[in-house]
Amino acid sequence: MKAASQSAVFGRRKEPHTVIIARGNEIRHFTVRPWAAAAAGSALAAVAIGYLLATSYLVLRDDLIGAATARQARMQHAYEDRISALRAQVDRITSRQLLDQQLMETKVSELLERQSQLSQRNGRLGPILDKAAASETAEPVPAGKTDERAEISATPGLPLAYAAADATAVRPFSFWSTRSAEPDDESRADRADKLFVAINKSLRSIEDDQAQRIDALADNAYQTAGAITDALEGAGLPVAADFGKSGVGGPLVTLDNPMAFDSKVKELDEALDTLDRLKKEARKLPLANPAAGRSISSTFGVRTDPLIGTPALHSGMDFRAPYGSPARATAAGTVTKAGWNGGYGRMVEIDHGGGFTTRYAHLSKTLVAPDQKVVVGDEVGEVGSSGRSTGPHLHYEVRRDGEALDPLRFIKTGKKLGQYL
Structure with missing residues (x-):
């Protein structure tokens, strides 16, 4: 009853699977249980899948290894390119810093040379300006402008400007040699360049003021000598100097030529000599009043x-x-x-x-x-x-x-x- 109840499904009898094996006169049979069949099928499926996976791995292994090798090569090339680019950038920054340093050193040398020239001019102009002051030919200094001798004597006092230039422009080079941060260094270089431009402009202004002052003194000396000569000649009095009577001429010397300053100084010296000679000659004449204020x-x-x-x-x-x-x-x-x-x-x-x-x-x-x-x-x-x-x-x-x-x-x-x- 129990076996019959287990084989009945919905009122129908389910017969187990029977495998019959005949060999000659010998016949064998055995019953296959469902779970055994499922286990055998699963084993076969696992073997088949494993075989397929092993076969696929063996087939695709070379492709995978080649792909990994290629990826590693690409990464290596990328790193090498990056390193080359960084090296090139460092070389460019170093070259630019060296060029900037050479430019700054050149500018400092130019400023020092101009300072030396101004100091030499001070040595040459000092006696001449004293001579002009002694002759009382110097014009009053306009308000807001310093006297020429004060400007010239103050010229050697430029080390303050140079110290500022050194602190702002030269010192950053030590930072440039150890750092590669460009924005801050560029701003320092710009400030240094502006400072050099300002110093150069100041020196140029002093040189122009010197030239203008020399021209003004020479013109004033010539005008005074001319007035003395005209007054003496108009009165019929003797004038030994041939002031303003000789021909003029000579090569053109531009203001930017270094010879221009020497020429101006020489001209001023000659004008003052002419004026002194005329004054000495005029003072020899009895031009004063023996009884001033008397009718x-x-x-x-x-x-x-x-x-x-x-x-x-x-x-x-x-x-x-x-x-x-x-x-x-x-x-x-x-x-x-x-x-x-x-x-x-x-x-x-x-x-x-x-x-x-x-x-x-x-x-x-x-x-x-x-x-x-x-x-x-x-x-x-x-x-x-x-x-x-x-x-x-x-x-x-x-x-x-x-x-x-x-x-x-x-x-x-x-x-x-x-x-x-």
């Missing part, structure tokens, strides 16, 4: 003689002055006479060289002696009425080689040249 009572030329009332030549000019007023020398010279001289009364005569002499007559007292040296403005006597005179006054004469000249012409010329002498 003229009688001029040079023909007049009615105050004693006899007939026309006569008045060889000098008379200054109305009270008794005891000073009579002053009108130029430097040597006293040749000091004492009584006929109608002149007490008289002082001074030799100024070049054939020029002056006489101071009708004095109440003489204050100098023969062979005594005097300079312009020295008191040589006191006004009086000695000799042929009608009252206290100063009789003043100017003579050249013994010939009497109009003193008023000299006095007027002296007034014109007073600002220059």
